[in-house]
Amino acid sequence: MTEFYAANSDLILFAGAAAFKTLVFLNGVMGFTALLTLAERKVSALMQDRIGPNRASLFGLALNGLFHPVADGIKMVMKEDFVPGRAEKLLFTLAPFFALVPVLALFSVIPFGDYVMVFGYQLDLQIADVPLGLFLVLALSGLAIYGVFLGGWSAKNNFALLGALRGAAQMISYEVVLGLTLVGLLMIFGSASLQDIVRAQGRLLFGWLPAWGVVYQPFAFILFLVAAVAENKRTPFDLVEGESEIIGYFMEYSSMRFAAFMFSEFVEIILISMLASTLFFGGWQVPYLYESGFILPGGKALALNHYLVALLQVGAFSAKTVFFSWFLLVVRWTLPRFRFDQLMGLCWKRLLPLALLNILVTGAVMLALGKV
Amino acid sequence: MPKLTIDGKTLEVAKGTTVLEAAQQLGVHVPRYCYHPKLSVSGNCRMCLVEVEKSPKLLTACSTEAAEGMVVHTATEKVKAARRDVLEYLLLNHPLDCPVCDQAGECGLQDYYMEHSRAKSRFPAEDKVRRQKRRPLGPHLVLDNERCILCTRCVRFCAEVTKTAELEVMERGDRSFIDLKEGRALDNGYSLNIADVCPVGAWTSRDFRFKQRVWFLKKTPTVCLGCATGCLTEVHHNEGAIYRVMPRPNAETNTWLCDAGRMVYKAVQAGDRLAKGVIKNGLIELEPALRETASRIDENHAAAAVLGSPWLSVEDNAALARLAKDALKTENFSFDFNAEQGIKDGILINKDPAPNAAGARRVKAACGGLSFGELAAKVASGAVKVLVTEARAAALLKNELKAGGARLIVFAANRSEIPQGAYATLPYANYFETPGTFVNFQGLERRTVPAVAAPEGVRPLWAMVNRLAVYSGTSLHLDSAEAALKGIL
Amino acid sequence: MISVKKVDNRPLNWLERIYLPEIARGLAVTLRHFFVNLFNPKGMPTVQYPEQQLELPHAAKTRTRHRLKLRADNSPKCVACFMCQTACPAYCIRIEAAEYPDNAVEKYPAVFDIDLARCVMCGMCVEACPEDAIAMDTLEIPGGEQDRARLKLTKEDLLRNLPGEPSVVGAANRLANEYLKSKGGA
Structure with missing residues (x-):
């Protein structure tokens, strides 16, 4: 056995580190998701001149509603877990997993920092640096459609089925745009590894402008944001399941199965926020911060400890994620819903041609600049 | 036959008819307090004042006989003013409590005040x-x-x-x-x-x-079961409880109702109302009581007898007859009751306290059976081992039962009705709770209308007989009161 | 007359059709509210109800929890006339009448229940009362309870006079007043 350990110490170390990173990162994401459910209610309340939930209390301590996610969770667990008599039991059970698991799996390719040296071991702050990370993102997010469609179909409820059909149509349509908006980035950065893309954004243009994706592709960023919100099935694109008005694909779900669908929606918000910051806003990059510390455009330098730098980078990534999450909540409570024909028209008649045009223009500019 | 005009409408009435009655025939209501159709005319309340042409003063409609060519107005300003003044006078000393x-709610003062006066007291x-x-x-x-x-x-x-x-x-x-x-x-x-x-x-x-x-109060028209007179009554009830019984005046039988007849309803909501079976003074659930009763009857199948009851409706007597003929297959049954009938006090109360002796005789006419004396003799001799009857009818055979020692199985609605020495008692819904046909001493068929619901689990007697027969292994197909009546009325 | 509002359904212009400026305008509105409320929570109109209560406007003061008034000898003014039960559109009042052996008023409520779970606080009972015996001026607003039974008010819960009750004698009931006088009351 010892020989085995000795021979494979690298591998074991890598596996242990990966497991540790997964644990910490996913738990962080889950915790943030729980807080996001509260944040959604609080943000909407503030925008509507209300106070929002503030009653759930632990030992008489309400903390302005901080325990509401806990209360919600307990309530969800306590509810009757109901399965319709005519439902396809197996698929009905699987659908919530299809909704939640691909979304959670996607976090493995997102870099939340550069690297940290721990006892001489270089710990990459990314669960798995997949060379084709960007394609994995598109592939796995495509799987989430199964959650919607199986959930709606297996319940054997006509309304749920209609909701699922709407959902599948919408998600497949916007999936196309989502993929095309990223093509420009691929062309510019020349890599599909997300860590590579983030590192490439650490450079400076003209000596002072951070070379973030949004600087190269401002147009693609807007298209990406629109497509991603549509993919997430949230207002103004919440025709799949519109809270109080439109019956959706998970109408027969109750208890924790229902919670899984709701939870996946909030996890997706974080995912979109992380992708947006990774692809267009430099990920964990802080402008003018390098491995040794800050070097400002004027030439002034401020040397920083390695761990402080890593901490700043992870902090910057978290801050960007929180900002985009908040922004998505604000967008949801600002815009009215599209009609379904408008939704489809927007996708196929506006966004798709624009995304294609973006690719063409990007290619033309690159040709002109001789970057190919 | 004087011909007169009231409020522009002309009609001909019998001689001796008063103006008030004539107006009533036309559907014109003249307000009144002292007038009552079945009492003598007194004319003291002055509420029925009407204007008669060529008469210098207003006349009381209740005491003025209709005369040829009379022209009456009941709604002129003069009449209205008179009514207002009479009401003010009547209300002078009224305590307004x-x-x-x-x-309150059926008060003549309230009604007429709202209709004709609405003036503040001075x-x-x-x-x-x-x-x-x-x-x-x-x-x-x-x-x-x-x-x-x-x-x-x-x-x-x-x-x-x-x-x-x-x-x-x-x-x-x-x-x-x-x-x-x-x-x-x-x-x-x-x-x-x-x-x-x-x-x-x-x-x-x-x-x-x-x-x-x-x-x-809701009002349900039904029949008094206090005696063989069979007065028409009206049960006033609310939310499943009866509060009073009032007479329903009719030409055939009654205008009034005796005090005893008004109190009959008390048994319905008395505390001793049976909702379960009784075996030898012990209350048991209905189903075991039925099973026990059925097995006791089966034991002495050949020596069982059935006695109808003048207190039961025709339907329920007919069901008992079916039990004897089709389930027990015995000749020992009697629906023959011959108590003397007729008005005792010259007003309403009948010599026969049972309401349906005539109805029971109709069952006899249709189904046959022994005379009451023959059955009594068989019971007294001990030839009858089990007697099925209604509680109050069993009292008619009190001495014979003592002599013959037959086992007594009765139907009773209240515990106090159960005769001494009854072996088994089964409950049934009484006639405030279930419809039933009764024949009064004049031979008039009258149906009771249920006003309230029976206690939970209690069914009409015909339904209980049906169950009893099922436990004995025969189906009588008594699914409704109409099924029991078939071939009788 | 039906009022008519003319809606100007003009087609969207080019800027509006690309949505983005309009989205920005919308975001400006919601963000203004968001930040104003975030930094100045006191400016929000929300009232934290059970802890914090606004003073009731004039008419609403007479639409609060019921009470039954008392006479000087602590007997209920109510004579069980059933007028409130008759007037009640929610069927929430249940009365059982009983008879006084000595009191000249003759009648009093042995049972007087109000089921607040059914009550719609319309005040019809107060309007209907000929004896001025029931009032809805306790200023208590019935709230939620964990148990239905606790929303049922019995006669004992309802009987109370407010401090400085204007008149305990001199009610509509002549007989009650005389009875109280004969007893040596005020």
């Missing part, structure tokens, strides 16, 4: 004449002299209908009041009719006192 008065409350309030008189009534308008309907009722004349108007003028004659008691057996005829709240019923406001 409607909130505590049981008559008489100061301090100056009102005071009288004795709340005074129990007789077993059933309370008299409140302050509310009285001295219409003397009660005095005339006692003088003319019961001919006991206990009441009289004492004193004169504004001191006059209604009172009992010295040394008399108001216990003539029809006294509750006084509360009915009283148009105001002076006479109220002690039994009904403060139980329910009248506007909550």
Whole structure:
């Protein structure tokens, strides 16, 4: 056995580190998701001149509603877990997993920092640096459609089925745009590894402008944001399941199965926020911060400890994620819903041609600049 | 045959008809307090004043006989003013204690005030004449002299209908009041009719006192089962409870209702109402009681007998006959009751206290069976080992049962009805709870209408007989009261 | 007359059709509210109800929890006339009448229940009362309870006079007043 350990110490170390990173990162994401459910209610309340939930209390301590996610969770667990008599039991059970698991799996390719040296071991702050990370993102997010469609179909409820059909149509349509908006980035950065893309954004243009994706592709960023919100099935694109008005694909779900669908929606918000910051806003990059510390455009330098730098980078990534999450909540409570024909028209008649045009223009500019 | 015109409509009436009755035939309501169709005309309340052409003054419609060529107006300004003034006068000394008065809601003063006056009283409350309030008189009534308008309907009722004349108007003028004659008691057996005829709240019923406001009451027309007279009545009930029984005046049988007949409903909601079976004084659930009863009957299959009952409806007697003929297959049954019938006191109360002896005889006519004497002899001799009957009918065979020692199985609605020595008792829904056909002493068929629901689990007697037969292994197919009646009426 | 509002359904212009400026305008509105409320929570109109209560406007003061008034000898003014039960559109009042052996008023409520779970606080019972015996001026607003039974008010819960009750004698009921006088009351 010892020989085995000795021979494979690298591998074991890598596996242990990966497991540790997964644990910490996913738990962080889950915790943030729980807080996001509260944040959604609080943000909407503030925008509507209300106070929002503030009653759930632990030992008489309400903390302005901080325990509401806990209360919600307990309530969800306590509810009757109901399965319709005519439902396809197996698929009905699987659908919530299809909704939640691909979304959670996607976090493995997102870099939340550069690297940290721990006892001489270089710990990459990314669960798995997949060379084709960007394609994995598109592939796995495509799987989430199964959650919607199986959930709606297996319940054997006509309304749920209609909701699922709407959902599948919408998600497949916007999936196309989502993929095309990223093509420009691929062309510019020349890599599909997300860590590579983030590192490439650490450079400076003209000596002072951070070379973030949004600087190269401002147009693609807007298209990406629109497509991603549509993919997430949230207002103004919440025709799949519109809270109080439109019956959706998970109408027969109750208890924790229902919670899984709701939870996946909030996890997706974080995912979109992380992708947006990774692809267009430099990920964990802080402008003018390098491995040794800050070097400002004027030439002034401020040397920083390695761990402080890593901490700043992870902090910057978290801050960007929180900002985009908040922004998505604000967008949801600002815009009215599209009609379904408008939704489809927007996708196929506006966004798709624009995304294609973006690719063409990007290619033309690159040709002109001789970057190919 | 005088011909007269009332409010522009002309009609011909019999000689001797009053203007008020003639107006009634035309559907014109002339307000009245002292007039009552079954009492003599008194003409003291002045409420029915109408204008008759060529007459210098207004005339009381109740006491003016219709004459040839008379032209009557009941709605002129003069008449309306007269009504207003009469009402103001009648209300002068009225205490206006409607909130505590049981008559409120069916009070003549309230109704006519709203219809014809609506004037504010000009008489100061301090100056009102005071009288004795709340005074129990007789077993059933309370008299409140302050509310009285001295219409003397009660005095005339006692003088003319019961001919006991206990009441009289004492004193004169504004001191006059209604009172009992010295040394008399108001216990003539029809006294509750006084509360009915009283148009105001002076006479109220002690039994009904403060139980329910009248506007909550629902009215179900049904038949009195107090005796063989079979008066038509109206049950007043609300939310599953009966509050009073009133007469339903009709030409054939009754205008009034006796006090005993009005109290029959008490048994329905008495505390001893049976909802379960009784075996030898012990209450047991209905199903085991039925099973036990059925097995006792089966034991002595050949020596079982069935006696109908004059207290049961035709349907239920017919069901008992089916039990004897089709389930027990015995000849030992009797529906022959020959108690003397006829009005005992010249008013309503019948010599036969059972309501349906005539109905039981119709079952006999259709199904045959022994005479009552033959069955009694068989019971007395001991040839009958099990007798199935109704509780009150079993009392008719009290001595024979003692002599013969037959096992007695009865149907009873209340525990107090169960005769001594009954082996098994089964409950049944009485006729305030289930429809039934009764034949009164005049041979008139009358159906009861259920006013309230039976206690939970209690079914009509025909349904209980059906169950009993099923436990004995025979199906009688008695699925409805109509099924039981088939071939009888 | 039906009022008519003319809606100007003009087609969207080019800037509006690309949505983005309009989205920005919308975001400006919502963000203004968001930040104003975030930094100045006191400016929000929300009232934290059970802890914090606004003073009731004039008419609403007479639409609060019921009470039954008392006479000087602590007997209920109510004579069980059933007027409130009759007037009640929610069927929430249940009365059982009983008779006084001595009191000249004759009638009083042995049972007087109000089921607040059914009550719609319309005040019809107060309007209907000929004896001025029931009032809805306790200023208590019935709230939620964990148990239905606790929303049922019995006669004992309802009987109370407010401090400085204007008149305990001198009610609509002449007989009650005389009875109280004969007893030596005020």
